[in-house]
Amino acid sequence: MGWKNKDRCDTLIIVSDLHCGCQVGLCPKEGIRLDENGWYKPNEFQEVMWKYWREFWDEWVPFVTSGKPYTVISNGDAIDGEHHGNKSAISTNKAIQVNIAEGILKPIVDMCDGRFYMIRGTEVHDGTSAENVENLAKKLGAKPNRAGQYARYELWKKLGGDKALTHIMHHIGVTGSSAYESTAVYKELVESFVEAGRWGDRPPDVIVRSHRHRYFKTEIATANDRAMSIVTPAWQGKTPFVYKIPGGRVTQPQFGGVMLRISDEGELYERHFVKRLARPEAE
Numbered sequence: 001m002g003w004k005n006k007d008r009c010d011t012l013i014i015v016s017d018l019h020c021g022c023q024v025g026l027c028p029k030e031g032i033r034l035d036e037n038g039w040y041k042p043n044e045f046q047e048v049m050w051k052y053w054r055e056f057w058d059e060w061v062p063f064v065t066s067g068k069p070y071t072v073i074s075n076g077d078a079i080d081g082e083h084h085g086n087k088s089a090i091s092t093n094k095a096i097q098v099n100i101a102e103g104i105l106k107p108i109v110d111m112c113d114g115r116f117y118m119i120r121g122t123e124v125h126d127g128t129s130a131e132n133v134e135n136l137a138k139k140l141g142a143k144p145n146r147a148g149q150y151a152r153y154e155l156w157k158k159l160g161g162d163k164a165l166t167h168i169m170h171h172i173g174v175t176g177s178s179a180y181e182s183t184a185v186y187k188e189l190v191e192s193f194v195e196a197g198r199w200g201d202r203p204p205d206v207i208v209r210s211h212r213h214r215y216f217k218t219e220i221a222t223a224n225d226r227a228m229s230i231v232t233p234a235w236q237g238k239t240p241f242v243y244k245i246p247g248g249r250v251t252q253p254q255f256g257g258v259m260l261r262i263s264d265e266g267e268l269y270e271r272h273f274v275k276r277l278a279r280p281e282a283e
Contacts, residue, residue: 009071009115010160013061014168015257016075016210017234019125020104021097023088024237024253025080026053032090032100040090045237045277052255052275053235057108060273064259072112073155074105074142075210075232076121076170078133083124088239094127098136109140118142118151121170122211126151156204160262164205164224167192172209172231176246185209186218189229205268206260208232214254215274225268232258233274252276 019025023043029050032040042050061070079097080089091097109116118137120130127133130151137150145152155168173184189207196203206228213234220227233254242248256274263269 008161009157010262011065011068011070012073012157012159012166012260013065013070013112013257014073014075014208014232014260015056015235016119016170016232017077017121017213017236018074018101018104019077019080019234019236020100021090021092021094022080022086022236022239023090024239025090026050026104026235027090027100028104032096034091035093035096048277049235049237049255053104055275056257056273057111061111061259064271065261069115070112070259071115071117071157072108073117073119073157073168073208075119075168075208077125077210077234078105078118078121078136079125080236081125081127081132086239094132098132098139101133101136102139105136105140109142114141116140116142117155117157117168119155119168119170120151120153159206159260159268160266163262163266164260164268165202166206166208166260167204168208170209171211174212176248178247181214181216182218185216185229185231189218189220189227193227203227206230206270208258208260210234214251215256215258215272217270217272228268228270230258230270232256233272237277252279 027042027046078101082092120126133151142150144150157166193203208230210232212231215233216231218229233256235255237253254274254276259271
């Protein structure tokens, strides 16, 4: 069976937007030691999110992968950074934020036996030229690209030998209206096909983006069976900024991740894990 070949990737697990260092970002249940030996204890919201994080990795991933090997991709904004005059940080010390992310992701890297990639996210979070997450990615042993970047801007990854081609980046356009949520997602796929056709390159079978903090997928039929454009959910609650923007301010945060897989029969398919919090109760 193809998955027994250690150089072949049949399954991708993709998570994004952990925003470690934010009071509504991902935080381990035991809390965080601060720089002057203080201790941050996760709030009730973070405890619920951590429960979903553990459910994702301890139950959902083993189930959907059928216990077979997989590759993990962290698709941007692993830390929260110091941004927009933000006052909701656990600590704006980037070293603390990197330590939080390293403590959360190191067990995941071990679970996938080091088949781990890190993608650069928004500069206000990951740092200018990703200086903060480049250090994190190197600590975690992420696979570097040919330029020696441990955290990269994009990843072209083959699935199932050469059965499917995926393209993974962090950014995608956003919208303030649920009625147009599909627009940028489908447009990104179409533009990828146009660019490939223009230069005679192979088009991607799957493109994966993040940044929006909301899961979405659009799919079309192609000569190679199908092509998908997917946006991953996140691991962060609503910040003060979200309460100001159209669309986001009336929604509840989504937590989760995505699996892409080539089956033993050669079929490309996607599965997703998406959880949300119930909206606040009426008083």
